[in-house]
Amino acid sequence: MASPKIASLSWGQMKVQGSTLTYKDCKVWPGGSRAWDWRETGTEHSPGVQPADVKEVAEKGVQTLVIGRGMSEALKTCVLNLIPYSPFHCQKGFNLSLSPKSCIPLPFHQG
Numbered sequence: 001m002a003s004p005k006i007a008s009l010s011w012g013q014m015k016v017q018g019s020t021l022t023y024k025d026c027k028v029w030p031g032g033s034r035a036w037d038w039r040e041t042g043t044e045h046s047p048g049v050q051p052a053d054v055k056e057v058a059e060k061g062v063q064t065l066v067i068g069r070g071m072s073e074a075l076k077t078c079v080l081n082l083i084p085y086s087p088f089h090c091q092k093g094f095n096l097s098l099s100p101k102s103c104i105p106l107p108f109h110q111g
Contacts (some may be wrong), residue, residue, distance in 0.1 A: 001030045011071050031062040048076030 004017040006028070014023045016033040025036040039043070041052040047065055057065065069075045 003028060003030045004033055027057055029057045029062060031060075045074045046069075046076050 007015040007017050009015075012024055014026060015021075016023065016026065016028055019033055021033055021035070023033070025038065026033055027036045027079060030063070036053070041050045043050050043053055067075075067077055
């Protein structure tokens with residue numbers, strides 16, 4: 001199953017193929033997407049993305065996670081072995097991915 005593509009991306013708004021929702025922050029994986037509420041895990045810009053933020057998508061069997069750092073690139077990661085990218089790099093890399101499970105944007109943050 002392929003991951004839905006990021007249809008559009010701008011400050012504070014992201015649309016994912018197959019969803020009628022407009023997200024501020026979201027998680028995307030093969031076959032789905034959902035809003036990402038930082039309050040679920042206590043995530044803040046620093047120390048950043050928490051292991052619990054990654055767990056939901058990692059359990060979908062993905063091999064590579066792509067983390068958007070936000071438009072101002074202020075979101076950090078405290079998860080080991082991850083390389084954070086700007087949102088536009090994430091969108092391009094994710095949408096051009098050759099393998100449906102090889103490049104998963106988790107999470108995308110717009111602030």
